[in-house]
Amino acid sequence: MxxxxxxxxxxxxxxxxxxxxxxxxxxxxxxxxxxxxxxxxxxxxxxxxxxxxxxxxxxxxxxxxxxxxxxxxxxVTPMMSKLVAPFVLRDFLKVLDTEYRHFEDFLRAAMRNRLEFVKKNAPIVKIMLHEIPFHPELRDKFKEELIPQVAERLRRIVTHFQARGEIVEMPPFAVVRMSVSAVLGYILTRCFLFPEYDWNDEEEIERVVRFIMHGLTPKSGAD
Missing domain, CATH: 1.10.10.60 (Homeodomain-like)
Known part of the structure; x- marks a missing residue:
């Protein structure tokens, strides 16, 4: 580290x-x-x-x-414009651009990727988490540099699996927001709130994926 x-x-x-x-x-x-x-x-x-x-x-x-x-x-300003986007997205765009058989396969890959990233770069991520929410200039720069590279890819992934009937019909970014909240909830707890706990990451990843998929799976006609 x-x-x-x-x-x-x-x-x-x-x-x-x-x-x-x-x-x-x-x-x-x-x-x-x-x-x-x-x-x-x-x-x-x-x-x-x-x-x-x-x-x-x-x-x-x-x-x-x-x-x-x-x-x-x-x-932070030069970091945002030239360093943060490639830093934060290191190896993640490959995950977003890979084809998956099921939405839950994408969730597992994305969660493993971001968990490893945060574990390896915790001090740097800490600065971002501390300061970006409280400084509008930094928040705007963060959104400007990162969102365009990620948002459209996530929308395509969600709409693809909605068309296959794996995810309920709702605005794609609502799906993204709820999924990201569950994934980041574990990562932030794991790496910053209680890093001293004896975590089993693979078991926790499966729990998060099951939680997301249970909430996003369309109801059958028999329900």
Missing amino acids: ADEMEQWLSSLLRLIDEDEKMTERQIRIIQAAVDTFAEKGYASTSTAEIAQKAGVAEGTIFRHYKTKKDLLLSI
Whole structure:
């Protein structure tokens, strides 16, 4: 996990440096901010803590960034536009573009893929989960970069299995919303709320899939 974080941070620093040549102090500030935001969250992190971790005076931060939020945006904006979409969608588009015999086969593949992704990249995902809901600029950028790549693929998958009679007739994105809620509910609980539990991922995946399919299977005429 530490190696993944280090690789991600190196990529992030390269992206930022493409637009503006950073000093050695700026690099230390960005590294310290990423580490501290991941550990404590944006709201609980002070610029004094970032300065101490970076080995600079607090005033140095404000010479480069007017506010703590400017510092956060300097980290996340290039990440959103150039790094997050390929990062978050790493290996997932293959799952979305694969043909499946049944909707539940797609659910299993998607859930395994995203669970492994979050387990490997938990510190980075933590920053996103902490900050995106509370910063409209970040939320808008997230939607702009990711939704176009995923939404139409998911709509096609759902309508395909609706046409085959495996899923009830309802708006495709309602199906997506309920399915995603169940899948993410397990992943977030597993990786962030109770990671210390002795989870059996394959058993839990089957439970989630059965839960989704039971709620989405059309009623027979005898019911």
